[in-house]
Amino acid sequence: xxxxxxxxxxxxxxxxxxxxxxxxxxxxxxxxxxxxxxxxxxxxxxxxxxxxxxxxxxxxxxxxxxxxxxxxxxxxxxxxxxxxxxxxxxxxxxxxxxxxxxxxxxxxxxxxxxxxxxxxxxxxxxxxxxxxxxxxxxxxxxxxxxxxxxxxxxxxxxxxxxxxxxxxxxxxxxxxxxxxxxxxxxxxxxxxxxxxxxxxxxxxxxxxxxxxxxxxxxxxxxxxxxxxxxxxxxxxxxxxxxxxxxxxxxxxxxxxxxxxxxxxxxxxxxxxxxxxxxxxxxxxxxxxxxxxxxxxxxxxxxxxxxxxxxxxxxxxxxxxxxxxxxxxxxxxxxxxxxxxxxxxxxxxxxxxxxxxxxxx
Amino acid sequence: xxxxxxxxxxxxxxxxxxxxxxxxxxxxxxxxxxxxxxxxxxxxxxxxxxxxxxxxxxxxxxxxxxxxxxxxxxxxxxxxxxxxxxxxxxxxxxxxxxxxxxxxxxxxxxxxxxxxxxxxxxxxxxxxxxxxxxxxxxxxxxxxxxxxxxxxxxxxxxxxxxxxxxxxxxxxxxxxxxxxxxxxxxxxxxxxxxxxxxxxxxxxxxxxxxxxxxxxxxxxxxxxxxxxxxxxxxxxxxxxxxxxxxxxxxxxxxxxxxxxxxxxxxxxxxxxxxxxxxxxxxxxxxxxxxxxxxxxxxxxxxxxxxxxxxxxxxxxxxxxxxxxxxxxxxxxxxxxxxxxxxxxxxxxxxxxxxxxxxxxxxxxxxxxxxxxxxxxxxxxxxxxxxxxxxxxxxxxxxxxxxxxxxxxxxxxxxxxxxxxxxxxxxxxxxxxxxxxxxxxxxxxxxxxxxxxxxxxxxxxxxxxxxxxxxxxxxxxxxxxxxxxxxxxxxxxxxxxxxxxxxxxxxxxxxxxxxxxxxxxxxxxxxxxxxxxxxxxxxxxxxxxxxxxxxxxxxxxxxxxxxxxxxxxxxxxxxxxxxxxxxxxxxxxxx
Numbered sequence: 001x002x003x004x005x006x007x008x009x010x011x012x013x014x015x016x017x018x019x020x021x022x023x024x025x026x027x028x029x030x031x032x033x034x035x036x037x038x039x040x041x042x043x044x045x046x047x048x049x050x051x052x053x054x055x056x057x058x059x060x061x062x063x064x065x066x067x068x069x070x071x072x073x074x075x076x077x078x079x080x081x082x083x084x085x086x087x088x089x090x091x092x093x094x095x096x097x098x099x100x101x102x103x104x105x106x107x108x109x110x111x112x113x114x115x116x117x118x119x120x121x122x123x124x125x126x127x128x129x130x131x132x133x134x135x136x137x138x139x140x141x142x143x144x145x146x147x148x149x150x151x152x153x154x155x156x157x158x159x160x161x162x163x164x165x166x167x168x169x170x171x172x173x174x175x176x177x178x179x180x181x182x183x184x185x186x187x188x189x190x191x192x193x194x195x196x197x198x199x200x201x202x203x204x205x206x207x208x209x210x211x212x213x214x215x216x217x218x219x220x221x222x223x224x225x226x227x228x229x230x231x232x233x234x235x236x237x238x239x240x241x242x243x244x245x246x247x248x249x250x251x252x253x254x255x256x257x258x259x260x261x262x263x264x265x266x267x268x269x270x271x272x273x274x275x276x277x278x279x280x281x282x283x284x285x286x287x288x289x290x291x292x293x294x295x296x297x298x299x300x301x302x303x304x305x306x307x308x309x310x311x312x313x314x315x316x317x318x319x320x321x322x323x324x325x326x327x328x329x330x331x332x333x334x335x336x337x338x339x340x341x342x343x344x345x346x347x348x349x350x351x352x353x354x355x356x357x358x359x360x
Numbered sequence: 361x362x363x364x365x366x367x368x369x370x371x372x373x374x375x376x377x378x379x380x381x382x383x384x385x386x387x388x389x390x391x392x393x394x395x396x397x398x399x400x401x402x403x404x405x406x407x408x409x410x411x412x413x414x415x416x417x418x419x420x421x422x423x424x425x426x427x428x429x430x431x432x433x434x435x436x437x438x439x440x441x442x443x444x445x446x447x448x449x450x451x452x453x454x455x456x457x458x459x460x461x462x463x464x465x466x467x468x469x470x471x472x473x474x475x476x477x478x479x480x481x482x483x484x485x486x487x488x489x490x491x492x493x494x495x496x497x498x499x500x501x502x503x504x505x506x507x508x509x510x511x512x513x514x515x516x517x518x519x520x521x522x523x524x525x526x527x528x529x530x531x532x533x534x535x536x537x538x539x540x541x542x543x544x545x546x547x548x549x550x551x552x553x554x555x556x557x558x559x560x561x562x563x564x565x566x567x568x569x570x571x572x573x574x575x576x577x578x579x580x581x582x583x584x585x586x587x588x589x590x591x592x593x594x595x596x597x598x599x600x601x602x603x604x605x606x607x608x609x610x611x612x613x614x615x616x617x618x619x620x621x622x623x624x625x626x627x628x629x630x631x632x633x634x635x636x637x638x639x640x641x642x643x644x645x646x647x648x649x650x651x652x653x654x655x656x657x658x659x660x661x662x663x664x665x666x667x668x669x670x671x672x673x674x675x676x677x678x679x680x681x682x683x684x685x686x687x688x689x690x691x692x693x694x695x696x697x698x699x700x701x702x703x704x705x706x707x708x709x710x711x712x713x714x715x716x717x718x719x720x721x722x723x724x725x726x727x728x729x730x731x732x733x734x735x736x737x738x739x740x741x742x743x744x745x746x747x748x749x750x751x752x753x754x755x756x757x758x759x760x761x762x763x764x765x766x767x768x769x770x771x772x773x774x775x776x777x778x779x780x781x782x783x784x785x786x787x788x789x790x791x792x793x794x795x796x797x798x799x800x801x802x803x804x805x806x807x808x809x810x811x812x813x814x815x816x817x818x819x820x821x822x823x824x825x826x827x828x829x830x831x832x833x834x835x836x837x838x839x840x841x842x843x844x845x846x847x848x849x850x851x852x853x854x855x856x857x858x859x860x861x862x863x864x865x866x867x868x869x870x871x872x873x874x875x876x877x878x879x880x881x882x883x884x885x886x887x888x889x890x891x892x893x894x895x896x897x898x899x900x901x902x903x904x905x906x907x908x909x910x911x912x913x914x915x916x917x918x919x920x921x922x923x924x925x926x927x928x929x930x931x932x933x934x935x936x937x938x939x940x941x942x943x944x945x946x947x948x949x950x
Contacts, residue, residue, distance in 0.1 A: 030408045033381045034431025034554050040475065040536065041543050041553065048527055048536065066378045070483060070526055072913060073374030108676060108710025112405035113383065115375045121713055122375075122385075122405045151428040157413040158708055186555060187431060246558075246565040247457075247830030266552075272540065275575075276547025276557075282565030283557020286424060294425070299418035301560065 016059040016205030022091040023197075024083055024132065025065040028113035028125045029097020030152040030161050034187035035143035036067045036096060041272050042190035045198055055198065057207050066113075077114045084131040092200060093136040095129065098145040098152045099167040101160030102126050110159045126167075133168060138178040138200055141165070142193055147182035147217070148291040155295050163291075165217060178210065182217040186288035189266050192222050216291055218263065227259035227278065227285045230268025239325070240318025242311060247282065253311055256284040256301045260310065264289040368393040370904050375403075377913070379480040380921040381432045382406070384877060386912065387715060388893060392904050397912060400886075400893035402877050403713065403720040407676070411706040414867040419445060419836055419859050420561060426855065426869055427555040430922060432476075434554040435468050435546070436848035437855070437869065443625075444855040445561035446632040448842030451834035456827055457563035458627035459819035462645070463576060464549030464556070465624065465846075466815060469808035470583055471542035471553070472849040473744070473801050476920055477594075478524070478535030481798060484914045485597060486524035486532075493900045493910040500604050507599075508592030511779070517600045520593060531593070538586055545579045548572055563831030568823050577816050580809060585776035587806045591784050594802040598795050605899050612794030612915030614892040615653065618746035619727060619738035619875065621664065621854060622648030623847035624811065634691045634843070637661045645757055645811050646847060647764070649750030650727065650738065654788075656753035657729070661845050662692065664727070668854070668870070669699040669735055671724040674717070674879035680705035686858040686866050687841055697728075701856040701868035702841065724881035725874050735881070739888035740851020740872045742797040742920040744804030747847055748786050761810035771803070771810045794892075794911075797918035838862045848872050850920035876919045889916055 027033050040047060047068075048054070050061055064079045071078075082088040100110035102124050112122030133139055141164040144150040148163040165172070165180050173179055181200065183193050196219055202208040212220045228234055236242070236251035237260075243250040253260065259267060259279045267280045278285045287297040297304075338346040373387035385403040390396070410429055414422065423441035427434040439461060446453065483489060490498045501517035514520045514531075523531035543553045549566060551557030558565040566572070601608050624645035631640065641648050641661035649659045658664060672679055680698075683705035687696045696702055713719050726735035740746045748769050751757055755766040763770045768787045775781045786803040789796040840859040847853060851872030858866040878887030886894065893915050900910050 028376075028383055028406060030406065032428055032431035032434060032554075034428070034434060037381065037432045037475075037554055040479075041540050043540065046536075048533060051527055066376055067381060067480070068526075069378040070488070072378045073376070073909075076376065076378050105710050107712050109405065110407050110710060111383075113376055115373070115385070151425060152408045152413075154413050154425075156416065158409045159407065186428065245831050245833065246560050246563060247567055247828075249567045252565070271547045271552045272544050275544045276551050276553070278551060278557040281547075281551045281558060282567055283551040284565070286557075288555075299421050300424050301418075301420045 016057060016207070018059050018090050018204055020060045020062065020089060021137070021201060021204055022062045022064060022079065022083070022088055023094060024080060024091050025063070025094045025096065026113065026125065026128060027066050027096045028111055028128070029095060029099055029146055030111055030159060031097025031143065031145045033067060033096070035193070036065065038187040038190045039193050042194040043273065044191040045194050047194070050194070050198065050201070057205055058201050059205050061201065080114070080128065080132070083135065086135055090137045090204065092138050092140060092204075093132050094140045094142055095146045095164050096142045097125070098149050098161035099126060099129065099164060101162070104160055110161070129164075129167070134175070136174050137176045137204060138174050138181065139164070139168070140181045140183065140196070140200065142183055143188045144184045144186040144288055144293055147184040148293065150186060151294055170217070179213060180217055181211060181213065181219070184218060184289040185264070185266075186293065189269065190272060191269070192265070195222070222265055223263045223289065225263070225265060225268070227262045227264050227267045230265060231259055232267070232280050237311075237314065238318060239322040240311070240315045241322060249282075252279055252282065252284055253307045254303045256286075256303060257307075258287045258297055258304050259285040261304075261306065262287045262290055365393040367391045369398065372907065372909065374909060374913070377916060377921070379483060380917060381430070382873070382922055384916070384921050386889070386893065386916055388912065390898065395898040397893050397896045397898065400890045401715055401719060402722075402879065402887060402889045404722045404877060407708055407710070407721045409708065411868050412708070414864050417864050419448065419857065419862070419864050422855075422857060422864065422867065423559055423561070429869060430848070430871065431554055432472055432922060433468065433849045435464065435550055435556045435559075436846060436853055437871070438556050438559050439465060440844040440846040440853050440855045440869070442559050442561055443632065443844030443846060444842040444857050446842070447634060447844065448840040448857055448859055449561055449834040449836060451562045451832050452631050453563035453832055454827065454829045455627040456568050456819065456822050457830040458625050458630070459815050459822060460549050460564050460566050460568065460830065461559070462624045462815045463812060463819065464546055466808045466812035467542050467545035467549065469849055470805055470812070471539050471546060473805045473808075474535055474542060475539040477798070477801050477805075479532060479539070481917050482524040482532065482535070483526050484910060484917060485521060485601075486526065486529065487518060487521040488525050489910065490521055493902060493908050495901065497604050501600060504600060504604075506596040508596050512589040512593040512596075514593065517596060520597050538583065541579050542583060545576050548576050560831065562834050566830060568819065568828050568830060570823070573816055573820050573823065580812055580816065581776050584773050584809050584813075585779055587809055588773060588776070588779045588782045591802055591806055594799060598799050602795060607897060608795065608899060609791055609793055611896050611899065611911050612797070612892045612918055613791045613895060614739070614888060616651060616792040617736050617738050618651040618741050618749055618792065619664075619852045620646065620649050620740070620746040620750040621845040621847055621852040622646055622661065623747065624815075634662075638663075641845065642754075642756060645759065645814075646747050647751045647754040647756050648845065649754055651746065651749050651753065652729065652736065656750060657731070659750070659754050659756075662690075662694070664845070665843060666690070666694055666696070667728045667730070668701060669697060669726045669728050670701060670704050670870075671699065671726055671735065671881040671883065673724055673882035674719055675723045676709050676711055676718055676721055677723065678707040678709050680707065701854065701870060702843075702858060702866065704866070704868050706868070720879045722874050722877050722879060724878040724887060725870050726881060726885070735883055735885065737878065737881070737885050737888055737891070738852075739876050739892075739919065741792060742801060742918055743847060743849055743851040743872065744800035745792065745797045746851060748800050748804060748807070749788060752786070752788055759811065759814040761813045762807060769803070769807065771806045773806065773810060774813070794915045794918040801920070836862055850922050851875065871922070873922045877921060889919060889921070892919070
């Protein structure tokens with residue numbers, strides 16, 4: 001028998017390397033909870049696919065998520081308390097929201113979650129991360145706030161907030177040797193995140209090698225391509241056919257789109273089930289998956305400085321190609337002349353000898 | 361009260377409150393002898409500082425930035441910001457753009473109410489929860505036949521409750537899937553959920569095509585059929601609670617003080633000029649209005665605007681008594697108060713939480729009733745209750761699929777694949793309470809679907825007439841002011857902007873949750889969650905040692921809270937109880 005071929009009828013769902021994994025989800029960074037809402041839209045896989053065990057090979061997943069939990073208050077926090085004491089078993093820590101700097105002020109808090117029963121004061125999000133991250137099997141930052149700081153971290157902000165890799169360190173690794181996994185997007189594209197979660201669960205189950213990440217800690221299969229490389233308006237760019245106003249179906253790079261230099265698959269993948277997106281449906285790419293977001297992309301409605309040069313460079317080639325294609329197109333828009341009614345046939349049909357076939 | 365027993369007061373709080381968006385804590389004193397909540401304080405434990413970091417930014421960026429305020433109704437913010445930008449820039453979008461925005465926002469209501477009602481609120485009414493809090497009620501539900509069984513398919517009320525169990529429940533999963541279909545509708549119009557990509561001041565980037573509107577319409581009709589089953593399902597469930605637990609209409613009841621800022625612009629009349637706002641505001645497809653004790657006291661957005669006051673008292677901010685008066689008068693010459701959002705300066709002051717002093721990041725928006733001089737703590741009824749109430753009383757909306765009668769709102773849903781044409785009528789209820797906030801949500805889902813039928817027809821007619829332009833050019837003035845009024849899914853939403861030197865000099869968004877979740881203000885008036893919970897009788901069968909606070913949770917969630925919240929539990933004399941329910945989640949019912 002060939003190595004690696006499984007005999008028919010063998011029980012294919014071998015037990016995962018770990019039977020159960022807890023997912024502890026903290027939404028109490030500075031965030032809008034938009035990533036949590038986003039993942040409820042995912043279908044590839046859906047939340048219920050993962051929770052109900054609809055996908056083979058997965059460990060049993062216990063999700064502790066404030067937006068979806070059955071429990072509330074202290075009942076809900078119990079899993080977090082047990083995890084902090086090392087009593088919960090293997091867990092994945094998902095952090096949503098920007099991490100504030102709680103150190104430059106004398107008292108109070110920017111972000112908190114639950115109450116410290118000893119002091120009656122809120123437990124800060126930073127305290128939770130400090131307690132939980134060192135014990136986690138893996139740590140995932142979901143959305144651009146948690147990955148790189150995002151909107152609350154823009155210039156002039158009063159909270160000094162930052163992304164999780166800034167807070168824990170870019171070289172930080174988990175107990176299992178896993179770097180922080182960053183899935184950016186404002187919000188995260190629903191299936192992008194669920195796909196990464198699934199990958200990590202497979203990895204935890206011993207069914208996948210360590211997740212491949214780029215220098216910004218993004219999964220490579222999702223974030224290597226640029227928006228432009230997957231955009232269905234790229235053809236307009238090639239032909240130097242640029243929209244002058246919003247609502248046009250042409251390339252919108254001159255209206256503020258940063259797609260050519262942004263790592264993101266949304267223009268290709270769409271937002272949900274292939275529907276929606278950004279430049280592909282008329283929305284300028286504002287670079288929301290990038291560490292430089294938002295400041296380096298503002299003002300969002302101005303043409304990116306680089307686009308001025310590159311769109312000028314493509315002008316001569318694009319116009320020439322467009323003119324040639326228009327010429328070809330117009331000839332292709334005309335049917336061959338033998339398609340007409342009448343007493344004769346003009347197709348060149350010649351029974352018997354294929355060599356004799358000639359168009360009349 | 362004839363037979364009041366000696367009070368047995370227990371401090372109880374819950375932190376965090378789950379199944380909402382954002383951070384909220386509820387801190388109560390409960391009299392277990394008389395089964396009533398006697399005091400409630402609500403806290404929010406997160407500050408993000410939008411009004412601070414938006415200063416000095418390009419005003420065209422406002423809608424991109426403020427969308428990120430909210431992760432479930434961010435598009436409502438983006439839309440409101442665009443309304444304020446349109447006013448400040450003096451630009452009127454083409455009609456097609458407004459129909460596209462209306463279709464997107466209608467899909468948002470359909471999606472968001474659906475997800476919140478049936479996947480988050482619904483869990484408070486599911487079999488598993490009722491078994492833990494009110495076993496006798498569950499027993500009764502098992503033997504109570506559902507009136508709408510032939511339409512929705514659930515024989516008894518307990519069957520409905522089982523269908524609502526998280527993840528294992530059939531209706532729970534169906535609703536979750538339906539929330540995806542409606543989000544696809546949203547993405548067709550606004551690009552991405554929840555932070556839209558295609559909205560701009562002056563219009564939209566969405567290209568209007570036959571395909572666009574057909575893709576929307578076929579999905580809409582599936583939702584219309586779904587709602588024909590969901591309205592009777594929820595009526596059965598909510599009526600059952602009112603029947604099974606006499607007095608349940610007092611749970612979460614507060615004085616009727618409802619605000620609605622109106623939704624869905626009418627492009628025929630809306631020119632976004634402040635000078636004409638009273639007129640075009642009244643032409644919105646959800647009528648703005650303030651309802652006090654059952655009386656509609658205004659439908660005028662200018663009057664609504666002038667009455668806004670932002671009070672402090674229990675919030676972690678410095679006062680702005682000495683701050684700059686950015687807007688002394690509105691464009692009509694009316695004086696603008698120092699405590700109005702146009703003149704507000706936000707200065708955060710982090711500090712220890714003190715329930716006798718300052719205890720939250722939420723401020724206290726109030727509306728000054730000139731008739732009485734009262735600073736009213738308006739609530740939104742979770743959004744739908746105020747929208748339907750104001751629209752019903754105003755009797756202005758009449759678009760074929762929806763008609764406001766003066767005492768009700770009629771909703772007509774045409775024939776769909778398997779169900780015949782259906783009419784629902786939402787009637788003004790006796791009280792502003794927990795059950796009616798929840799019931800209104802279901803009816804408003806049907807309203808949004810019905811009014812979207814109208815928008816699709818208008819958009820297609822515009823397309824057929826060849827009017828495909830979706831954007832109007834504009835210039836950013838160096839000095840300007842603007843305001844936008846809209847209904848976020850969970851209620852009133854306003855944005856106020858001041859532009860100086862072509863940059864944002866001041867920007868203050870007021871979403872529904874500051875209205876609803878506000879703390880005691882400087883005049884001592886509690887916020888709506890606080891006073892709704894404060895009057896609540898307790899029907900839960902558990903005592904203090906295994907108390908889940910379900911009637912309180914239902915009340916808080918009936919407002920559709922949208923902030924990061926918290927709830928903790930303490931027992932008597934500051935003694936805390938440790939609750940030992942196991943922290944499982946998901947398909948735990950099965």
